[in-house]
Amino acid sequence: MTIDMNTLDKAILNRIQTRFPLTSRPFATIADELGSTEKEVxxxxxxxxxxxxxxxxGGNFVPGKVGFVSTLxxxxxxxxxLDLFARTVNTFPGVTHNYLRENAFNVWFTFISPSMTIIRDNLAAIAEKTGVRRILNLPATHVFKIKAKFDL
Known part of the structure:
Protein backbone atom coordinates (compact mmCIF):
# COMPACT_ATOMS: atom_id res chain seq x y z
CA MET A 1 0.00 0.00 0.00
CA THR A 2 1.41 3.38 -1.00
CA ILE A 3 0.23 6.47 0.82
CA ASP A 4 0.86 10.17 0.53
CA MET A 5 2.22 11.64 3.74
CA ASN A 6 1.50 15.21 4.69
CA THR A 7 3.20 17.49 7.22
CA LEU A 8 1.25 16.09 10.19
CA ASP A 9 2.09 12.48 9.25
CA LYS A 10 5.79 13.40 9.12
CA ALA A 11 5.58 15.30 12.40
CA ILE A 12 3.97 12.28 14.07
CA LEU A 13 6.67 9.96 12.70
CA ASN A 14 9.41 12.31 13.90
CA ARG A 15 7.80 12.59 17.35
CA ILE A 16 7.20 8.89 18.07
CA GLN A 17 10.79 7.81 17.33
CA THR A 18 12.27 9.11 20.58
CA ARG A 19 11.04 10.04 24.06
CA PHE A 20 7.69 8.32 23.56
CA PRO A 21 5.38 9.68 26.29
CA LEU A 22 5.01 7.31 29.25
CA THR A 23 1.50 8.39 30.16
CA SER A 24 -1.87 6.68 30.25
CA ARG A 25 -2.77 8.41 26.95
CA PRO A 26 0.50 8.94 25.05
CA PHE A 27 -1.23 9.77 21.76
CA ALA A 28 -3.18 12.56 23.46
CA THR A 29 0.13 13.98 24.71
CA ILE A 30 1.58 13.79 21.20
CA ALA A 31 -1.57 15.38 19.76
CA ASP A 32 -1.31 18.28 22.21
CA GLU A 33 2.33 18.83 21.26
CA LEU A 34 1.50 18.81 17.54
CA GLY A 35 -1.70 20.85 17.72
CA SER A 36 -3.95 17.97 16.73
CA THR A 37 -6.42 15.62 18.41
CA GLU A 38 -5.84 12.23 19.96
CA LYS A 39 -8.31 10.67 17.50
CA GLU A 40 -6.51 12.18 14.50
CA VAL A 41 -3.09 11.01 15.70
CA GLY A 58 7.47 -0.28 21.71
CA GLY A 59 10.33 -0.07 24.12
CA ASN A 60 13.85 -1.22 23.46
CA PHE A 61 15.63 -2.97 26.30
CA VAL A 62 19.18 -4.20 26.73
CA PRO A 63 18.52 -7.96 26.95
CA GLY A 64 21.28 -8.73 29.46
CA LYS A 65 20.04 -6.08 31.89
CA VAL A 66 16.66 -7.81 32.15
CA GLY A 67 18.09 -11.35 32.35
CA PHE A 68 17.71 -12.26 28.68
CA VAL A 69 20.14 -13.25 25.92
CA SER A 70 20.12 -12.15 22.30
CA THR A 71 21.45 -13.49 19.08
CA LEU A 72 21.64 -12.53 15.45
CA LEU A 82 11.24 -16.81 1.49
CA ASP A 83 7.62 -15.98 2.29
CA LEU A 84 7.06 -19.16 4.33
CA PHE A 85 10.30 -18.65 6.21
CA ALA A 86 9.62 -15.00 7.09
CA ARG A 87 6.05 -15.76 8.18
CA THR A 88 7.24 -18.69 10.32
CA VAL A 89 10.07 -16.74 11.96
CA ASN A 90 7.69 -13.89 12.78
CA THR A 91 5.42 -16.22 14.80
CA PHE A 92 8.11 -16.83 17.43
CA PRO A 93 8.10 -14.64 20.54
CA GLY A 94 11.40 -12.83 20.83
CA VAL A 95 11.98 -12.28 17.13
CA THR A 96 12.21 -8.53 16.85
CA HIS A 97 12.54 -8.23 13.08
CA ASN A 98 13.89 -9.94 10.00
CA TYR A 99 15.22 -8.64 6.72
CA LEU A 100 16.57 -9.75 3.36
CA ARG A 101 20.22 -9.35 2.41
CA GLU A 102 22.02 -9.93 -0.86
CA ASN A 103 24.15 -12.81 0.32
CA ALA A 104 24.14 -16.60 0.37
CA PHE A 105 22.71 -16.15 3.87
CA ASN A 106 19.86 -14.01 2.67
CA VAL A 107 17.48 -13.75 5.65
CA TRP A 108 18.73 -12.23 8.89
CA PHE A 109 16.78 -11.83 12.11
CA THR A 110 17.31 -11.09 15.77
CA PHE A 111 16.11 -13.29 18.59
CA ILE A 112 15.78 -12.36 22.26
CA SER A 113 14.91 -14.96 24.89
CA PRO A 114 15.32 -15.89 28.55
CA SER A 115 17.95 -18.49 27.56
CA MET A 116 20.10 -19.64 24.68
CA THR A 117 18.55 -23.10 25.07
CA ILE A 118 15.14 -21.67 24.17
CA ILE A 119 16.64 -19.90 21.16
CA ARG A 120 18.33 -23.11 19.97
CA ASP A 121 15.06 -25.04 20.41
CA ASN A 122 13.15 -22.36 18.48
CA LEU A 123 15.71 -22.36 15.66
CA ALA A 124 15.33 -26.14 15.42
CA ALA A 125 11.54 -25.71 15.27
CA ILE A 126 11.89 -23.08 12.52
CA ALA A 127 14.11 -25.47 10.55
CA GLU A 128 11.59 -28.28 11.00
CA LYS A 129 8.60 -26.15 9.96
CA THR A 130 10.27 -24.59 6.91
CA GLY A 131 12.77 -27.20 5.74
CA VAL A 132 15.51 -24.54 5.92
CA ARG A 133 18.48 -26.23 7.60
CA ARG A 134 21.24 -23.61 7.22
CA ILE A 135 20.52 -21.19 10.06
CA LEU A 136 23.48 -19.58 11.80
CA ASN A 137 23.16 -18.64 15.46
CA LEU A 138 25.49 -15.70 16.16
CA PRO A 139 25.09 -14.82 19.87
CA ALA A 140 25.90 -11.29 20.91
CA THR A 141 29.20 -11.00 22.75
CA HIS A 142 29.22 -7.18 22.85
CA VAL A 143 26.16 -5.04 22.39
CA PHE A 144 26.46 -1.78 20.50
CA LYS A 145 23.36 0.37 20.37
CA ILE A 146 23.16 2.83 17.54
CA LYS A 147 20.39 5.36 17.75
CA ALA A 148 18.55 5.24 14.48
CA LYS A 149 16.33 8.28 14.06
CA PHE A 150 14.96 9.22 10.67
CA ASP A 151 14.24 12.93 10.34
CA LEU A 152 11.29 13.39 8.04
Missing amino acids: LTRVSRLKDAGIIRRI CAAQVPEEK
Missing part, protein backbone atom coordinates in the same frame (compact mmCIF):
# COMPACT_ATOMS: atom_id res chain seq x y z
CA LEU A 42 -4.40 7.48 16.38
CA THR A 43 -6.07 7.35 12.95
CA ARG A 44 -2.87 8.46 11.22
CA VAL A 45 -0.66 6.07 13.21
CA SER A 46 -3.00 3.20 12.34
CA ARG A 47 -2.93 4.15 8.63
CA LEU A 48 0.89 4.42 8.67
CA LYS A 49 1.10 1.01 10.37
CA ASP A 50 -1.28 -0.57 7.84
CA ALA A 51 0.88 0.85 5.04
CA GLY A 52 4.01 -0.73 6.54
CA ILE A 53 5.66 2.60 7.28
CA ILE A 54 5.48 1.94 11.02
CA ARG A 55 6.60 -1.59 11.91
CA ARG A 56 6.13 -1.41 15.65
CA ILE A 57 5.88 0.99 18.54
CA CYS A 73 20.60 -15.29 13.06
CA ALA A 74 21.36 -15.70 9.38
CA ALA A 75 19.58 -18.25 7.20
CA GLN A 76 20.19 -19.58 3.73
CA VAL A 77 16.65 -19.58 2.33
CA PRO A 78 15.74 -20.66 -1.22
CA GLU A 79 13.73 -17.98 -3.02
CA GLU A 80 10.63 -20.18 -3.20
CA LYS A 81 10.63 -20.48 0.62
